[in-house]
Amino acid sequence: MSDGAGPSAAAGRGRRPARARGDDRELQILATAERLLEERPLGAISVDDLARGAGISRPTFYFYFTSKDAVLLTLLDRVVAEADATMSAVFDGSPTGPREGWQRALAAYHETFSGHRALTVAWAEARSTSAEVRALWAEVFERWVQRCATAIEAERARGAAPAGPPARDLAIALTSMNERVIYASLSGDGPAIAADDVVPVLVRVWLTAVYGTPPD
Amino acid sequence: MSDGAGPSAAAGRGRRPARARGDDRELQILATAERLLEERPLGAISVDDLARGAGISRPTFYFYFTSKDAVLLTLLDRVVAEADATMSAVFDGSPTGPREGWQRALAAYHETFSGHRALTVAWAEARSTSAEVRALWAEVFERWVQRCATAIEAERARGAAPAGPPARDLAIALTSMNERVIYASLSGDGPAIAADDVVPVLVRVWLTAVYGTPPD
DNA sequence: CGAACGAGTCAACGGGGTGTCGAGTTACGG
DNA sequence: CCGTAACTCGACACCCCGTTGACTCGTTCG
Numbered sequence: 320m321s322d323g324a325g326p327s328a329a330a331g332r333g334r335r336p337a338r339a340r341g342d343d344r345e346l347q348i349l350a351t352a353e354r355l356l357e358e359r360p361l362g363a364i365s366v367d368d369l370a371r372g373a374g375i376s377r378p379t380f381y382f383y384f385t386s387k388d389a390v391l392l393t394l395l396d397r398v399v400a401e402a403d404a405t406m407s408a409v410f411d412g413s414p415t416g417p418r419e420g421w422q423r424a425l426a427a428y429h430e431t432f433s434g435h436r437a438l439t440v441a442w443a444e445a446r447s448t449s450a451e452v453r454a455l456w457a458e459v460f461e462r463w464v465q466r467c468a469t470a471i472e473a474e475r476a477r478g479a480a481p482a483g484p485p486a487r488d489l490a491i492a493l494t495s496m497n498e499r500v501i502y503a504s505l506s507g508d509g510p511a512i513a514a515d516d517v518v519p520v521l522v523r524v525w526l527t528a529v530y531g532t533p534p535d
Numbered sequence: 536m537s538d539g540a541g542p543s544a545a546a547g548r549g550r551r552p553a554r555a556r557g558d559d560r561e562l563q564i565l566a567t568a569e570r571l572l573e574e575r576p577l578g579a580i581s582v583d584d585l586a587r588g589a590g591i592s593r594p595t596f597y598f599y600f601t602s603k604d605a606v607l608l609t610l611l612d613r614v615v616a617e618a619d620a621t622m623s624a625v626f627d628g629s630p631t632g633p634r635e636g637w638q639r640a641l642a643a644y645h646e647t648f649s650g651h652r653a654l655t656v657a658w659a660e661a662r663s664t665s666a667e668v669r670a671l672w673a674e675v676f677e678r679w680v681q682r683c684a685t686a687i688e689a690e691r692a693r694g695a696a697p698a699g700p701p702a703r704d705l706a707i708a709l710t711s712m713n714e715r716v717i718y719a720s721l722s723g724d725g726p727a728i729a730a731d732d733v734v735p736v737l738v739r740v741w742l743t744a745v746y747g748t749p750p751d
Numbered sequence: 752c753g754a755a756c757g758a759g760t761c762a763a764c765g766g767g768g769t770g771t772c773g774a775g776t777t778a779c780g781g
Numbered sequence: 782c783c784g785t786a787a788c789t790c791g792a793c794a795c796c797c798c799g800t801t802g803a804c805t806c807g808t809t810c811g
Contacts, residue, residue: 344788360663362663362664365767365768365769366768366769366770367767367768367769375788375789375790376789376790376791377769377770377790378770378771378772378789378790378791378792379788379789379790381770381771382787382788382789385770386769386770387769443663444663444664447576447578447659447660447663447664448578448660448663453724453725454724456725457724457725457726460725460726461725461726464726483739484732484735484736484739485732488728488732488736489736489739489740491716491719491726491727491728491736492712492716492728492736492737492740493712493740495712495715495716495719496708496709496711496712496715496716496740498715499711499712499714499715500707500708500711500712503707503711508669508670508673509669509672509673509676509677510673510676510677510680510707511707512704512707512708516700516701516704519700520700520704520705520707520708521708523699523700523705523744524705524708524709524712524740524744527743527744527747528739528740528743528744531743531747531748532747532748560759581796581797581798582797582798582799583796583797583798591759591760591761592760592761592762593761593797593798593799594760594761594762594763594799594800594801595759595760595761597799597800598758598759598760601799602798602799603798
């Protein structure tokens with residue numbers, strides 16, 4: 320389904336069949352979106368803003384993307400790919416002990432999204448209005464849940480973790496916590512954990528939830 | 536600040552100074568909003584829909600509320616008041632053991648929002664677009680966090696819970712989990728925990744996070 | 752009783768956003 | 782040098798928002 324690897328390799332999101340010199344334009348639109356998102360929320364950015372930012376008129380924008388959401392979706396594809404890559408690297412890395420594995424995974428998760436603050440906040444906003452954004456996130460979320468559930472089951476089978484609720488349910492709850500906590504710390508509204516304390520706190524909750532006893 | 540007790544006691548949200556026979560209209564608008572939210576998302580409901588549903592024209596709507604968000608805010612005030620009341624009742628109730636206390640609090644929290652599914656989902660959507668909704672939620676969230684943090688500190692002081700991250704940070708993380716998990720189970724998109732399993736799973740995570748060892 | 756006042760009502764307007772259509776304008780391969 | 786496909790935009794139709802100004806009541810009070 321998703322193969323968003325190279326810059327504009329995610330064909331199908333835009334409208335144009337294939338190659339042309341106007342790839343520049345496409346990139347300019349994406350860059351403009353990223354730039355504008357740094358200064359105002361998604362809802363305050365119009366298609367016209369994106370078009371003018373890229374030096375084209377509004378109708379021309381529609382030649383490259385079907386809507387404002389499509390632009391965001393393309394941007395998100397990149398971050399998702401990055402997050403998946405980082406996560407895979409972590410899961411494959413040498414497990415110097417199971418507990419440290421969780422720590423590294425959470426830190427990677429946190430770092431990926433912190434590195435794209437504006438985009439993360441925009442994505443959350445768009446989730447309310449775009450079914451496609453919802454679907455993309457559901458897909459990503461599901462992948463993480465499955466990975467975590469598998470890991471939890473492995474720890475239980477190995478005797479390292481006690482029995483408890485279905486591993487999948489636990490994974491959903493904990494991943495949900497990650498999502499909300501990190502979003503809050505990035506968005507700035509409402510009570511949030513200080514950026515530097517996010518990972519330690521999350522690690523603590525994950526470890527106790529999975530293994531029972533608090534870490535040494 | 537907030538005193539939303541009776542039906543339209545939350546004065547200040549609407550525009551009209553005070554009483555008049557047109558209180559009917561105001562209630563009709565609120566009822567229409569609640570009804571329409573059962574069938575479509577907030578974003579798909581226009582001011583005109585609300586006005587027509589209440590038997591008035593669009594301009595007249597503005598005589599009663601300053602915006603669509605104001606209607607939602609009034610609706611939310613009720614639920615918040617209900618949630619606070621339920622929560623207070625739980626915290627004051629006879630503590631048949633600390634662990635059962637948490638269980639009851641989480642069940643109450645869950646029940647309150649499940650009882651207003653459409654509204655809960657709409658509120659989450661509005662949070663992206665309305666600063667007032669964000670502020671209201673931040674206020675409510677903060678209240679819960681403080682209660683929980685206090686309870687955690689009490690358990691630690693009593694020697695029943697081990698040391699760990701700052702109680703406030705722990706409370707934020709766990710309350711965030713509640714919010715996201717319950718929202719997911721109500722909204723229907725993305726992976727979610729089955730409605731009946733939500734409370735048990737949350738209880739488990741809370742207990743291990745606070746006390747370390749899993750429950751008997 | 753009949754002015755006067757305030758609650759309640761809405762047609763009409765101005766402004767901003769969206770998405771589309773059709774008529775251009777390049778630019779390059781034959 | 783010509784056709785075809787990439788690319789561009791003026792103009793249109795539509796939807797929604799929030800406001801204005803005038804109009805209709807009912808009540809109250811001189």
